[in-house]
Amino acid sequence: MAHLKKLSERLSMQMKPTVKKLVTILDGSDESTLQIESNRLPNITRKCKELYIPSLLMTAAYNKLPCLSATQIGIDISAMVVHKNLEPNKWSDYIGIESDYNVYINPLIKNISKERDLQLEECPSFPNIQAEIYRYKNIDIKYKNLQDQEIEESLEGFNARIFQKSIDLLWGFNIISFSVTNGKIKYKNPIENSVLDEVLEEFNKRMAEAKSRLEDRYIVDESFKENVDKSDADKNEYFERVILDYEFELEFFQNVSEAMKEDLLEEKKDDKSELDYESEPEPETKRRSKPNSKSNTHK
Known part of the structure; x- marks a missing residue:
C-alpha cells in the first residue's frame, strides 16, 4: 500500500x-x-x-x-x-x-x-x-x-x-x-545601432514594395479593383490583409526575436566592458606616493 x-x-x-x-x-x-x-x-x-x-x-x-x-x-x-x-x-x-x-x-x-x-x-x-x-x-x-x-x-x-x-x-x-x-x-x-532597427527597416521596406505592386494591380485589374472596393476594409488595410500571410508573420516574429537576442547579448558585452574598465587599477606609477612624502590625511 x-x-x-x-x-x-x-x-x-x-x-x-x-x-x-x-x-x-x-x-x-x-x-x-x-x-x-x-x-x-x-x-x-x-x-x-x-x-x-x-x-x-x-x-x-x-x-x-x-x-x-x-x-x-x-x-x-x-x-x-x-x-x-x-x-x-x-x-x-x-x-x-x-x-x-x-x-x-x-x-x-x-x-x-x-x-x-x-x-x-x-x-x-x-x-x-x-x-x-x-x-x-x-x-x-x-x-x-x-x-x-x-x-x-x-x-x-x-x-x-x-x-x-x-x-x-x-x-x-x-x-x-x-x-x-x-x-x-x-x-x-533605446539601444544605439540595434539589430532590431535593421530588421524593422527591412520588413517595412518589403511591405511598402508589396503594397506598390498591389496598387499597380488595382489600376490595371478590374476584377481585383472590384474586390477591393467591395471589401469592408479601406484599400490600404485590404492590401495589408493580402500581404500578411502566415509565412510573413512567422518570418517577422523569428527575425525580431533573433534581433532582440543579439542586441541583448551585445548590451551585456558593453556592460561587462564598462565594468572591467571601471575596475581596472590605475597604473602603479600614478598610485605610488613619492618617497618619504606624507599623505595629506596624516598632516
Missing part, C-alpha cells in the same frame, strides 16, 4: 498551483506558445479550477501585472486574468493578491466600435519592447467565469485595450506581430 500512498502524494503535488515562469522571447522559453491559438474549454474541469486558474492568478499577482494570458505561462487553455483596478497606460507594478483579478474563460469579443485610438503597449513576454497599436475604444465581450456562468459585458478605454491585448495572445498574436503593429515597435530603453 506504500506505493499507492506515494502515488497519491505525487498526484496531489501535481495539482498544487504555483507561481509559473513567464514565457519570454529572451530567456530560451518555448516562445512558440506565443504564436499558437489556445484551446477553448468545452467545460470547466477540476484541473482548470484547482490548478490552471489559481496558477495564472498567482503568477499575475507575483509579477504585479495588469493582465496575464494562460499561453504566457505555457498553459494551453483559453483563459486570462485582468486586474480589477486598471490605471490608464500603466503596464506594470500592480500591487495586489489573486482576488484583485477577474478571471475570463473562453473570452470572445462580440461587437466593436468604429472608433479606434493609437497608444503604446508593453508586454512582459517581450521585455524592453513598446509597440504602437490601434485598439477599438469600446467593445462588447462574452466569457465564462469559474462557476461556468456565461457573462456579457461592455468595456471601454484602457479596460477595452487590455482585454484586446490579452485575447490577442490567446489567438496567437502579440505585440510584435506585424498584423498588430505594422512594424511599429521599439525598445523602451
Whole structure:
C-alpha cells in the first residue's frame, strides 16, 4: 500500500498551483506558445479550477501585472486574468493578491466600435519592447467565469485595450506581430545601432514594395479593383490583409526575436566592458606616493 500512498502524494503535488515562469522571447522559453491559438474549454474541469486558474492568478499577482494570458505561462487553455483596478497606460507594478483579478474563460469579443485610438503597449513576454497599436475604444465581450456562468459585458478605454491585448495572445498574436503593429515597435530603453532597427527597416521596406505592386494591380485589374472596393476594409488595410500571410508573420516574429537576442547579448558585452574598465587599477606609477612624502590625511 506504500506505493499507492506515494502515488497519491505525487498526484496531489501535481495539482498544487504555483507561481509559473513567464514565457519570454529572451530567456530560451518555448516562445512558440506565443504564436499558437489556445484551446477553448468545452467545460470547466477540476484541473482548470484547482490548478490552471489559481496558477495564472498567482503568477499575475507575483509579477504585479495588469493582465496575464494562460499561453504566457505555457498553459494551453483559453483563459486570462485582468486586474480589477486598471490605471490608464500603466503596464506594470500592480500591487495586489489573486482576488484583485477577474478571471475570463473562453473570452470572445462580440461587437466593436468604429472608433479606434493609437497608444503604446508593453508586454512582459517581450521585455524592453513598446509597440504602437490601434485598439477599438469600446467593445462588447462574452466569457465564462469559474462557476461556468456565461457573462456579457461592455468595456471601454484602457479596460477595452487590455482585454484586446490579452485575447490577442490567446489567438496567437502579440505585440510584435506585424498584423498588430505594422512594424511599429521599439525598445523602451533605446539601444544605439540595434539589430532590431535593421530588421524593422527591412520588413517595412518589403511591405511598402508589396503594397506598390498591389496598387499597380488595382489600376490595371478590374476584377481585383472590384474586390477591393467591395471589401469592408479601406484599400490600404485590404492590401495589408493580402500581404500578411502566415509565412510573413512567422518570418517577422523569428527575425525580431533573433534581433532582440543579439542586441541583448551585445548590451551585456558593453556592460561587462564598462565594468572591467571601471575596475581596472590605475597604473602603479600614478598610485605610488613619492618617497618619504606624507599623505595629506596624516598632516
